[in-house]
Amino acid sequence: MSPALEGPALFIGTDTAYVALVRPALDPADPDVRLAAEEAGVPPEEFAGPGDIWAVLFENDGEGDGFELPGVRDAEPAGFAERLRAELTTASGPFTVDGGAVLRLDARPAGADAYAFTARITPPDDPEAELTVETGPLPVAALLADLDAFLGSLA
Known part of the structure; x- marks a missing residue:
């Protein structure tokens, strides 16, 4: 399960x-988009649509x-996503x-047709501050469906 978010998003884990x-x-x-649009003198709808900045979100x-x-x-x-799939x-x-300098995902079997993950996250502004997030078992079928949807949103 994942929080609601517009735009391409790949969530690995649970609500918590x-x-x-x-x-x-x-x-x-x-409100921030409306303010920026007002300051630019254009309607907020001109700012709407896909963003171009990727982010890593995490919760533990x-x-x-x-x-x-x-x-x-x-x-x-x-x-x-393709390597994970x-x-x-x-x-x-x-x-x-390996997701590069900021993200590595270690997976281990967690029962029949499920994996648990340890996400190792390194904020780019503080490479010494590695964070970890442990997920519970996640069904492989659901992960594959999420990966397919994510890859489809980028196509």
């Missing part, structure tokens, strides 16, 4: 423990945060998917 790669869309009803037992990933292009999150369809044991 997750890591997510997101590229939020701009909502013309958002009600404590969460996130950070932007300036300069990341769609191909990088897509590559991460490939591992989920072929692995029979633990595996790791």
Whole structure:
């Protein structure tokens, strides 16, 4: 399960423990978007639509945060999702998917047709402050469906 968000989003985890790669869309009803549009002298609808900044969001037992990933292009999150999908369809044991300098996902079998994950997150502005998020068991079928939907949203 994941929080509601417009734009491409890949959530791995539960409502209380997750890591997510997101590229939020701009909502013309958002007060910050309305203010920026007013300052620019254009209607808020001109600012609406897909954003171009990727972010990592995370939550662990009600404590969460996130950070932007300036300069990341769609191909990088897509590559991460494709590698995760490939591992989920072929692995029979633990595996790791490297998402670059800010994200690494360690997976381990957690019952029949499920995996639990340890997400290792390194904020770009503080490389010494690695954070970890532990998810409970997640069904492989649901993860594959989420990965397909995410990859489809980038196509």
